[in-house]
Amino acid sequence: xxxxxxxxxxxxxxxxxxxxxxxxxxxxxxxxxxxxxxxxxxxxxxxxxxxxxxxxxxxxxxxxxxxxxxxxxxxxxxxxxxxxxxxxxxxxxxxxxxxxxxxxxxxxxxxxxxxxxxxxxxxxxxxxxxxxxxxxxxxxxxxxxxxxxxxxxxxxxxxxxxxxxxxxxxxxxxxxxxxxxxxxxxxxxxxxxxxxxxxxxxxxxxxxxxxxxxxxxxxxxxxxxxxxxxxxxxxxxxxxxxxxxxxxxxxxxxxxxxxxxxxxxxxxxxxxxxxxxxxxxxxxxxxxxxxxxxxxxxxxxxxxxxxxxxxxxxxxxxxxxxxxxxxxxxxxxxxxxxxxxx
Amino acid sequence: xxxxxxxxxxxxxxxxxxxxxxxxxxxxxxxxxxxxxxxxxxxxxxxxxxxxxxxxxxxxxxxxxxxxxxxxxxxxxxxxxxxxxxxxxxxxxxxxxxxxxxxxxxxxxxxxxxxxxxxxxxxxxxxxxxxxxxxxxxxxxxxxxxxxxxxxxxxxxxxxxxxxxxxxxxxxxxxxxxxxxxxxxxxxxxxxxxxxxxxxxxxxxxxxxxxxxxxxxxxxxxxxxxxxxxxxxxxxxxxxxxxxxxxxxxxxxxxxxxxxxxxxxxxxxxxxxxxxxxxxxxxxxxxxxxxxxxxxxxxxxxxxxxxxxxxxxxxxxxxxxxxxxxxxxxxxxxxxxxxxxxxxxxx
Amino acid sequence: xxxxxxxxxxxxxxxxxxxxxxxxxxxxxxxxxxxxxxxxxxxxxxxxxxxxxxxxxxxxxxxxxxxxxxxxxxxxxxxxxxxxxxxxxxxxxxxxxxxxxxxxxxxxxxxxxxxxxxxxxxxxxxxxxxxxxxxxxxxxxxxxxxxxxxxxxxxxxxxxxxxxxxxxxxxxxxxxxxxxxxxxxxxxxxxxxxxxxxxxxxxxxxxxxxxxxxxxxxxxxxxxxxxxxxxxxxxxxxxxxxxxxxxxxxxxxxxxxxxxxxxxxxxxxxxxxxxxxxxxxxxxxxxxxxxxxxxxxxxxxxxxxx
Numbered sequence: 001x002x003x004x005x006x007x008x009x010x011x012x013x014x015x016x017x018x019x020x021x022x023x024x025x026x027x028x029x030x031x032x033x034x035x036x037x038x039x040x041x042x043x044x045x046x047x048x049x050x051x052x053x054x055x056x057x058x059x060x061x062x063x064x065x066x067x068x069x070x071x072x073x074x075x076x077x078x079x080x081x082x083x084x085x086x087x088x089x090x091x092x093x094x095x096x097x098x099x100x101x102x103x104x105x106x107x108x109x110x111x112x113x114x115x116x117x118x119x120x121x122x123x124x125x126x127x128x129x130x131x132x133x134x135x136x137x138x139x140x141x142x143x144x145x146x147x148x149x150x151x152x153x154x155x156x157x158x159x160x161x162x163x164x165x166x167x168x169x170x171x172x173x174x175x176x177x178x179x180x181x182x183x184x185x186x187x188x189x190x191x192x193x194x195x196x197x198x199x200x201x202x203x204x205x206x207x208x209x210x211x212x213x214x215x216x217x218x219x220x221x222x223x224x225x226x227x228x229x230x231x232x233x234x235x236x237x238x239x240x241x242x243x244x245x246x247x248x249x250x251x252x253x254x255x256x257x258x259x260x261x262x263x264x265x266x267x268x269x270x271x272x273x274x275x276x277x278x279x280x281x282x283x284x285x286x287x288x289x290x291x292x293x294x295x296x297x298x299x300x301x302x303x304x305x306x307x308x309x310x311x312x313x314x315x316x317x318x319x320x321x322x323x324x325x326x327x328x329x330x331x332x333x334x335x336x337x338x339x340x341x342x
Numbered sequence: 343x344x345x346x347x348x349x350x351x352x353x354x355x356x357x358x359x360x361x362x363x364x365x366x367x368x369x370x371x372x373x374x375x376x377x378x379x380x381x382x383x384x385x386x387x388x389x390x391x392x393x394x395x396x397x398x399x400x401x402x403x404x405x406x407x408x409x410x411x412x413x414x415x416x417x418x419x420x421x422x423x424x425x426x427x428x429x430x431x432x433x434x435x436x437x438x439x440x441x442x443x444x445x446x447x448x449x450x451x452x453x454x455x456x457x458x459x460x461x462x463x464x465x466x467x468x469x470x471x472x473x474x475x476x477x478x479x480x481x482x483x484x485x486x487x488x489x490x491x492x493x494x495x496x497x498x499x500x501x502x503x504x505x506x507x508x509x510x511x512x513x514x515x516x517x518x519x520x521x522x523x524x525x526x527x528x529x530x531x532x533x534x535x536x537x538x539x540x541x542x543x544x545x546x547x548x549x550x551x552x553x554x555x556x557x558x559x560x561x562x563x564x565x566x567x568x569x570x571x572x573x574x575x576x577x578x579x580x581x582x583x584x585x586x587x588x589x590x591x592x593x594x595x596x597x598x599x600x601x602x603x604x605x606x607x608x609x610x611x612x613x614x615x616x617x618x619x620x621x622x623x624x625x626x627x628x629x630x631x632x633x634x635x636x637x638x639x640x641x642x643x644x645x646x647x648x649x650x651x652x653x654x655x656x657x658x659x660x661x662x663x664x665x666x667x668x669x670x671x672x673x674x675x676x677x678x679x680x681x682x683x684x685x686x687x688x689x
Numbered sequence: 690x691x692x693x694x695x696x697x698x699x700x701x702x703x704x705x706x707x708x709x710x711x712x713x714x715x716x717x718x719x720x721x722x723x724x725x726x727x728x729x730x731x732x733x734x735x736x737x738x739x740x741x742x743x744x745x746x747x748x749x750x751x752x753x754x755x756x757x758x759x760x761x762x763x764x765x766x767x768x769x770x771x772x773x774x775x776x777x778x779x780x781x782x783x784x785x786x787x788x789x790x791x792x793x794x795x796x797x798x799x800x801x802x803x804x805x806x807x808x809x810x811x812x813x814x815x816x817x818x819x820x821x822x823x824x825x826x827x828x829x830x831x832x833x834x835x836x837x838x839x840x841x842x843x844x845x846x847x848x849x850x851x852x853x854x855x856x857x858x859x860x861x862x863x864x865x866x867x868x869x870x871x872x873x874x875x876x877x878x879x880x881x882x883x884x885x886x887x888x889x890x891x892x893x894x895x896x897x898x899x900x901x902x903x904x905x906x907x908x909x910x911x912x913x914x915x916x917x918x919x920x921x922x923x924x925x926x927x928x929x930x931x932x933x934x935x936x937x938x939x940x941x942x943x944x945x946x947x948x949x950x951x952x953x954x955x956x957x958x959x960x961x962x963x964x965x966x967x968x969x970x971x972x973x974x975x976x977x978x979x980x981x982x983x984x985x986x987x988x989x990x991x992x993x994x995x
Contacts, residue, residue: 073894285555
C-alpha cells in the first residue's frame, strides 16, 4: 500500500507455489466410469507470498482462483506442482505432518450463511480447532481465549453460546475470522470474504482484516473478483484467466500500468461509482463467453477474445515474464508504456 | 413490430398524454407474518419519464425489490399486501385495475427481468419456444412465425448463432447468455417500461458490462423507460439519470445522479460513497458505516438509520425525518441534511 | 448518541458492534423447531395419539383388565355390548382386549424395524455419501438391486420358504432386510448435499478427522429428512406387517395381531362386521397418526428456518 517507487524491504517468502496443476476428470458411465476429458481448472500456476503481505488472486468465474486455494489447502488433490511452506512441499506431506501444518495455514470462506455449522454454538465453532490439535490450548484457558478472540474480531463475548442464525451476515463472517485465528496461523487464505456481504458492511470486514494483519503479522492470500476491493487491500495482485496467471504486480503496476489485454478489459469493465466518470465509450467489451476449461484454446488462452491476437498467439503460449514493463505479463503484445490517463 | 393492441389505453382507460411514463407515489407494502407485521415499503415515490433510467439503490431489507414487485403486481399475497399509495402508468392508476387487466399490462407494457435467469426460465422448454410463447399467447401468432420472431429477438440481444441455438435449453447457456434470453423475452412485446431487478449481480464483471451496454443500446432504440434495482453504486453511476436511495423500506434520498453522488445530502448515501474502494485510485483506509442494516421487525424509532449515523442527535430518535427539498428534484429524509451536504462542498 | 457529531472512528470498538439478537429466534434450531411444533394442531393430535398407542403397547392392562386369551366358546361372536365393548370373536375372546393387545405387536414391529433399518441406512449411507468413489458405487449399486425387490412379494416368498415358525423376530427381520434400501438412499443424498457445505470444508481445513466430521457436522444437518421419513416408515411397516399377517405369511396364531384378526374376519364380514371394523379402524388410525406426525415434523425441521 505504498506509493510507486518506494522500495519495500524484501520480506521472507512464506509460501511458494510452483507449477501448480489441478485437472478434474470428466467421466461417463454408471457402473464403470471412463474418463472422457479433463477440466483444466488450474494449469501451471506459480507465485510467491511474502510474510505480512496480502497477495490478491483475481479473475472471473472459472479462472481457477478458488481451485488454487482449495488445492493448496489440500481440500483437493493437486494433479501436479509444488507448494513450498517452510522448506516442505505441502503436497508430499504425510497425513500426520499435514495435520500439523493445518495450524499454520487457515481459511475464511465466502458465504457467511454456509460457512458455519448451524447446529453448533459460536463458542464450539471457534474452539473446534483446539479439540483436534491437542496441546495448542489447555482446556482451562479455552473459554477465556474464545472471549479474547470474539473481542478481537469486534463481537460481544457474551454471545458465546448463541447460534449462527442469530447473527447478521457481517457478524457471521467475523465468527469465521475468529475461527481461523484460533489456531494462530501465519497464513490465512481469504476466499471471497466480503463478496456476499452488504455493501455497507464490506468495508467493516476489510478494515478488520487489515487491522488483524498489522497486529498479528499475518500473510493473506486474498481471492476475489471485486477489483476495487482488491486494489485497496492487496499489496500485490495476480490476475488469472482460464487456469493461468496472465499478469502479476503491485497495485500501481497492475491497475495503472496494465500490460495484459485481459486485465485491461477486466478493469475497464468495472464501473466507477461516479457519474462524471462514465466511459461507456472507452470501455472494452469482450465478445462472447469464456471458452470451456475442458477445451482451452491453443497457445495463449485469451487469444479468442483478444483484439490484438495474431498468428503467433495460437502457436506459442506466452510465458509470464517481465517484458519491459517492470512486472511479469503473459502476452506476446503487452502494453508497454505506463498510461496515467487510464 | 406491429401490434393489434392500442397503446392509447391502459386496462381500457385512456392514457394521459401529459403524464410521465410511471409515477409512483407514497407506495406502501406490508408483510404479515407470524412474528409480526413488516413494513417492507414505507412511502416510496418517484417518477420515470420516456427514455429515462431511474435506479433504486439499497441493500438487503431496503424494500427495493418489493417495490418493483408492487409496480408489476406480483407481490406474494399473502403474506404481502399493498396497503397504500398510487402507481400511475401513463396517468392510469394500476392499483385500481382488476387482475385480468393488470395481467394485460404485465409483460406486455411493463416487463421485468430478474437476477437469476436459471430460476426465472423454465428448464424443460427450449429458449426459442419460451420466447416464442410470448407471441403465441399475447399476440396469437402461429407457431412458426413465433419461432421466427424469437430468433429475430435472440439476434437483437446479440446471442451468437441464434438460429442454431433457439432449440437449446436454458442450462446449456452461460449465465450471461441466459440473461440475454431473459431480456429477449422481456422485450418481445415492446414494453414501454423495463424493470431490471439486480440483473447483473450474479454475473462476472465483463459480462455485466456487456449486458448493461446491451440494455443501454436497446433503450436508445426503443425509448423505453428503465427502472434498475440494485445495490451496486458503480452500475448506478454508469447508467442512471436519477436515483432513489432506500433504507429499511423508506426513501432516504432522491435526485439526479451527478449531484447526489458528488454532494450527498443523507448520511447513509454519504456513508455508502465513503465506504467504497475504487479501482481507479488508491484508497488508504476505508470508512465503513458501523453496524448492520436493521431487522425490519425491530426498526429503531424515529429515523431508522439513527444507530449507524454519525450525525445523529436526540431529535433523530424522537421524530422521523420528513422528506426535505434539497433543491429542484432532490429530497433527503434527514434532519441535518444541510450539514451533511456541506461536508462535501469543502472538497 | 447525544453528541452531535462523532469523530470518525475505525469500526472495531465493542459497543458499536454489539450483536443484537434477531427478534424471535433464540436457542438452537431444535429448540426453534420444538417451539414451532408445539403450536401446530397436527403435531399435538398425532403426538397425543402416539403416546396413547405407546401406552397401549407397553401396558395393555391400563386399558383392559380382561385377558385376551381368556376365551369362552359359549360367548362366540357376540355383538358389542356393555360387557364386551367390541363384542367377541369366534372363540369367544373379548374383542376389545384383543384389539388393545394387538397394538403391542404393531408398535413393536414398527419401531424395531424402523430403528434397525435406520441404523443400517445411516451407517452405510454416510460412508457411501461421504467417501464417494468406489465405495459409494458398490453400496449404491447393491442398494439399487435390492431396491428392485418388491416388498410385499419378497416378504411373502422369504417368509414362506425360509421360516418354519414365524414370530415377531422373524417378521421383523424380513421387513428390515427389505426396508433399508429406501432409507439408505435418503441418507446418502442428504449426506452428499451436506458434504458440499462450506462449514464441512472449514472443518477439514482445521484438521478435523473424517469420523468427527460425519458425526458432528454432517449427520446433525442431514438427519432432518431422515427423521421425517423414519416416522412415516413406522406407519408403513405397521401396515406391511398387517398385510403379511393378513395374507397368512406373517405372524401365526396364537399371536395377536390386527392383520391376523382382519384375516380371520374376512369370511364373516356380513354376519359379524365388528370383527373387521375394530382392528381395521385401529390399524388405519395408527398408520395415519404416524404419517401425520411425519408431516408435522417435516414442516418444523425444514432448513429454511435458517
